[in-house]
Amino acid sequence: MAFVWEQLVVDAADPAALGSWWAHALDWVVVNADPDEYEIRATPDTLPGLVFVPVPDHKTVKNRLHLDFRPDDQDAEVTRFLTLGAHHTDIGQRDTDPWIVLSDPEGNEFCILAPHTT
Structure with a gap:
């Protein structure tokens, strides 16, 4: 199937x-x-x-599923999303984590990952 x-x-x-x-x-x-x-x-x-x-209800807790994006330039992509209306979100990540958590205008979290290193 x-x-x-x-x-x-x-x-x-x-x-x-x-x-x-x-x-x-x-x-x-x-x-x-x-x-x-x-x-x-x-x-x-x-x-x-x-x-x-x-x-009918608004989001109240952390998403159980979210999108991850891996750009070539993490800082530029974070800035671009923030300019579009996303905002930084704290879901308990550490300062040392290689990703940045943002939320869309309705509060759905997503991550901007660090570029792959080769």
Whole structure:
């Protein structure tokens, strides 16, 4: 039995706003702008995508699943995300950890990892 990882679903107070923010932040395309199922992908035919769906409650605790990004320039990418509206988030990480934890406008954590060293 074959299966394909289609998408990661993100609960959101405002799916269109949050999905649009992530599309801009990742330079992805919107493949479905329905306010009840706002989907973005790297390209229209690339999976998996991110789907933002409405929920009545607001996020109150640390995510149990989050995205990690590994850029060539960690400092530049952190600055770029902060400029877009992300903010630093403390989830108990140490100053010596090689990643920086940020949150999107609705408080969903994600990490900007240090570049690979070769």
